[in-house]
Amino acid sequence: MSASPLEECAGCGDLRDEIELMRVVNNKGEVKVDPGSDLPGRGIYLCPQVKCLDLACEKNALKQELKVEITDELYESLVEEIKHG
Ligand SMILES: [Zn+2]
Structure with missing residues (x-):
């Protein structure tokens, strides 16, 4: 049984x-990866794969759900989290 x-x-x-998923939240206007799933704020979940980040960006999921613009800087920081985090 899984809890x-x-x-x-x-x-x-x-x-x-x-x-198994990476939670990304908009915490008071700042987009953060939330490894403990304990930050407040609007959040989305992503598989820890660049492919899924790209798909989410294509669908505008981050923009719609987190209410943020996906800048190159933000995208790169999320890629780094996926690769190293
Ligand atoms: Zn996925």
Whole structure:
């Protein structure tokens, strides 16, 4: 039995355990990766893959859900989190 809730990746749309996904939140206007899933604010979930980040960007999911513009700087920082975080 798994206690972790299922969440949907904002990119590919797969349902996965929350712990397998990367949560990205808009915390008081600042977009942050939330490894502990404990930051308040609007959040989305992504598989930890650049592919899913790209899909989410194509769908405007980050912009719509987090109410932020996806700048090159923000995109690059999320790619870094996926690769190293
Ligand atoms: Zn995904």
